[in-house]
Amino acid sequence: MRFNAACVVLAAAAPAVLAAPTNAIYDKAYDFSSDLEDFYSRVSDHIKDLANHISSTGCDLSKVSLPSAASSLPTPSGTLKYVAIGRGTQNYSCADSTADTKPTQLGALATLYDASCVAANYDDLLNAVSKIVLNYDIPSSSSGTPFPPANLDMLGHHYFGDSTTPIFNLDTTAERQFGIAISKKNATMDAPTGSVAGQGNSGNGAVPWLYLNTIAGTVGNYTHVYRVNTAGGAAPNTCQGQSAQFQVQYSAQYFFYAD
Numbered sequence: 001m002r003f004n005a006a007c008v009v010l011a012a013a014a015p016a017v018l019a020a021p022t023n024a025i026y027d028k029a030y031d032f033s034s035d036l037e038d039f040y041s042r043v044s045d046h047i048k049d050l051a052n053h054i055s056s057t058g059c060d061l062s063k064v065s066l067p068s069a070a071s072s073l074p075t076p077s078g079t080l081k082y083v084a085i086g087r088g089t090q091n092y093s094c095a096d097s098t099a100d101t102k103p104t105q106l107g108a109l110a111t112l113y114d115a116s117c118v119a120a121n122y123d124d125l126l127n128a129v130s131k132i133v134l135n136y137d138i139p140s141s142s143s144g145t146p147f148p149p150a151n152l153d154m155l156g157h158h159y160f161g162d163s164t165t166p167i168f169n170l171d172t173t174a175e176r177q178f179g180i181a182i183s184k185k186n187a188t189m190d191a192p193t194g195s196v197a198g199q200g201n202s203g204n205g206a207v208p209w210l211y212l213n214t215i216a217g218t219v220g221n222y223t224h225v226y227r228v229n230t231a232g233g234a235a236p237n238t239c240q241g242q243s244a245q246f247q248v249q250y251s252a253q254y255f256f257y258a259d
Contacts, residue, residue, distance in 0.1 A: 087134070099239075101239040157169045181256065191206035
């Protein structure tokens with residue numbers, strides 16, 4: 001059944017393959033970079049090949065792996081349960097607005113969108129989407145509207161319990177109770193050279209890739225979470241000219257593993 005979601009992604013994008021989108025959302029994305037053009041080119045190729053996949057195992061994540069660039073992070077164990085794209089902000093504070101003070105990380109706030117079927121069937125499309133979504137406005141956290149350009153359904157919410165405790169709440173409605181992963185950072189690596197620096201590829205850089213272990217209070221059998229393929233989110237080097245609290249737009253892929 002979940003394979004239908006991948007089909008919906010391609011079907012929804014199909015009209016845009018034939019002509020550039022004309023509504024304000026798509027026009028805005030086209031203004032930022034050529035990534036959206038690449039995305040629709042890949043969609044077109046996959047639509048041509050879609051018939052060959054109808055009888056496949058669908059959204060089987062057993063063959064999905066982390067990006068090769070994540071090799072310096074601990075090797076995953078257990079079963080990959082979800083792949084999500086997160087879109088939101090990294091949040092910071094400044095004690096003052098001088099060049100002598102550095103921003104302090106407060107946490108992050110993001111909406112998570114289910115990209116599992118895309119990852120299982122079209123990994124190149126997943127990576128194309130990850131680059132593009134940073135240039136879309138952050139949807140309302142209560143909105144059930146699929147997130148463009150790949151029409152991904154909301155999977156959950158990401159926020160912090162305190163400045164060192166990332167939480168991934170996948171219990172979004174009474175019908176969609178997928179658990180809550182409460183975590184602590186275990187390992188980190190710099191985002192690879194060439195990562196998207198910010199909106200329009202202009203910014204302070206991409207936040208690091210992370211390996212998170214789940215801790216007591218987690219609902220469900222989640223064991224660890226990876227944050228990879230980050231775009232934007234990094235703070236400026238100093239607090240000069242910054243407010244006491246400020247946000248930096250970011251997007252990332254999240255891989256959820258369970259026993």
